[in-house]
Amino acid sequence: MRNKYPGVCYRCGKRVEKGEGHFERHASGWRTQHAECAIKARQIPPQRDADNYITQ
Numbered sequence: 001m002r003n004k005y006p007g008v009c010y011r012c013g014k015r016v017e018k019g020e021g022h023f024e025r026h027a028s029g030w031r032t033q034h035a036e037c038a039i040k041a042r043q044i045p046p047q048r049d050a051d052n053y054i055t056q
């Protein structure tokens with residue numbers, strides 16, 4: 001869900017303004033990340049592409 005309060009992004013460590021990121025339950029509290037950082041994190045494992053590059 002969208003963050004209702006400003007916080008610090010646990011991915012890049014920068015400030016997340018209200019509504020700029022996502023809020024999620026973590027351990028006994030909450031953590032915040034930028035919507036942009038969440039998208040980047042999902043795109044990181046391009047394993048299938050890497051395999052395609054290796055095959056010759």
Ligand SMILES: [Zn+2]
Pocket residue numbers: 009010011012013014033034037
């Ligand atoms: Zn971030």
